[in-house]
Amino acid sequence: METNLLQRLKKRDEKAFEELYNKYGEYALRVATAITKNHENAADIVQETFIRVYHYIDNFDINKPFEPWFYRILINECNRSFKKDHKNLPISDYMDNSALFAKEDNHDFVEYQFLYEAIGNLKDIYRIPIILKYLKGFKEAEIAEILEINQNTIKSRLLKGRQYLKSALNNIKKGVL
Amino acid sequence: MNDKFDDNIKKALEYGTSHVLDQKDQVWEAIKVRTYYLPKGVSRMNKKRKKRNPFIKIMAASTVAAALLLTFLIETEPGKAAIDKIKEMFEPQKNIVQELEGNKEETQVELNHSKMGYIIYVDKEMYDMVKTDDADKIVAKHKAEGLPEVFMEITQIVDKDPNTVAADIENQLKAEFPIVENRGQVSDPIKGILIRATTGHEWNDKVVVYYLVDNTQGGTFLIKQQYFMEASEGHGARFYHMLKEFEIVKE
Numbered sequence: 495m496e497t498n499l500l501q502r503l504k505k506r507d508e509k510a511f512e513e514l515y516n517k518y519g520e521y522a523l524r525v526a527t528a529i530t531k532n533h534e535n536a537a538d539i540v541q542e543t544f545i546r547v548y549h550y551i552d553n554f555d556i557n558k559p560f561e562p563w564f565y566r567i568l569i570n571e572c573n574r575s576f577k578k579d580h581k582n583l584p585i586s587d588y589m590d591n592s593a594l595f596a597k598e599d600n601h602d603f604v605e606y607q608f609l610y611e612a613i614g615n616l617k618d619i620y621r622i623p624i625i626l627k628y629l630k631g632f633k634e635a636e637i638a639e640i641l642e643i644n645q646n647t648i649k650s651r652l653l654k655g656r657q658y659l660k661s662a663l664n665n666i667k668k669g670v671l
Numbered sequence: 672m673n674d675k676f677d678d679n680i681k682k683a684l685e686y687g688t689s690h691v692l693d694q695k696d697q698v699w700e701a702i703k704v705r706t707y708y709l710p711k712g713v714s715r716m717n718k719k720r721k722k723r724n725p726f727i728k729i730m731a732a733s734t735v736a737a738a739l740l741l742t743f744l745i746e747t748e749p750g751k752a753a754i755d756k757i758k759e760m761f762e763p764q765k766n767i768v769q770e771l772e773g774n775k776e777e778t779q780v781e782l783n784h785s786k787m788g789y790i791i792y793v794d795k796e797m798y799d800m801v802k803t804d805d806a807d808k809i810v811a812k813h814k815a816e817g818l819p820e821v822f823m824e825i826t827q828i829v830d831k832d833p834n835t836v837a838a839d840i841e842n843q844l845k846a847e848f849p850i851v852e853n854r855g856q857v858s859d860p861i862k863g864i865l866i867r868a869t870t871g872h873e874w875n876d877k878v879v880v881y882y883l884v885d886n887t888q889g890g891t892f893l894i895k896q897q898y899f900m901e902a903s904e905g906h907g908a909r910f911y912h913m914l915k916e917f918e919i920v921k922e
Contacts, residue, residue: 609683
């Protein structure tokens with residue numbers, strides 16, 4: 495089914511492009527937001543990513559899985575955005591601005607809030623694989639392909655990132671609760 | 672592995688990013704505008720890398736295009752709708768937000784009522800409206816030497832439906848342009864048949880876009896846009912937004 499969609503996209507079928515956006519747009523926005531911590535930059539990144547997909551779809555080998563290719567473009571756009579603008583919104587401000595967080599008030603929510611904050615504070619080398627694994631559900635091999643890094647390195651970074659998160663979460667809880 | 676902790680990481684990321692979903696439609700609109708008027712295989716990224724060549728071989732193409740256009744410029748029915756009534760129905764001026772080269776720009780546009788029986792809002796800061804007996808031509812104020820003229824021209828063919836006109840236009844464009852795409856029926860920015868053609872993929876290649884719109888009386892509004900490749904995201908986008916405001920006015 496996806497092959498058919500991509501074949502149609504290669505023929506510049508506009509409906510196919512819209513279907514592709516409906517299929518991948520939501521998580522592209524989520525991933526770009528989690529990586530950049532800035533929803534405006536994320537919107538620009540997703541816009542550029544889809545435009546690149548539209549223009550370069552002819553270069554894509556239809557026999558290969560689409561998502562790793564797509565997310566490699568997205569990550570490259572995130573990197574481009576980082577280089578262009580280092581002024582990321584501080585995570586604490588970001589949390590204050592989230593309507594959803596402001597409305598909810600229960601134990602799980604507090605846990606998610608701390609955890610999200612802790613993820614945001616991880617170094618990029620741990621944070622990005624964590625986002626790709628947990629938010630998008632990519633396997634280690636796929637993350638390795640997207641980031642063009644050895645799979646064992648990804649495995650190790652995911653493990654360490656997770657350990658840092660646990661420890662950071664405990665520290666935050668101790669300090670606040 | 673602590674499944675509960677893994678599950679919490681996933682939920683935290685979903686919670687933390689859920690507010691961006693409000694932007695999904697807006698982002699799609701921006702993508703659509705930016706990809707819509709670029710012909711197949713042409714990207715903003717690669718065209719900017721092209722070297723500028725001041726020697727442009729467009730004269731022959733322009734002449735044939737003008738001849739083609741004349742073939743289709745037949746006498747139009749004079750619009751008789753009362754201008755006062757039109758002014759009551761439509762705001763004389765309004766602000767629209769345009770996505771231009773990836774940036775949002777608020778632009779004031781002015782109502783223009785044509786005797787052919789339609790209204791359109793025109794960006795008067797950038798364009799002049801030149802009316803003749805047979806055509807309304809929205810012409811770019813800033814003209815670049817050696818580049819294709821930039822304009823959007825609206826004429827009417829009273830005795831041919833859009834499908835008939837489409838076949839004629841497509842055949843004639845194929846004789847003149849190496850790249851011709853008939854995209855068939857589209858609904859955005861206007862409901863009609865879209866045919867586009869270009870002389871190539873260089874920054875200064877001519878782009879011609881036709882929209883063939885049913886005039887609801889057995890005829891066709893023939894809307895022709897012309898610009899050059901690098902102006903796709905500037906003039907192309909502005910024409911796109913102006914056409915979104917096109918409406919047939921019944922007397």
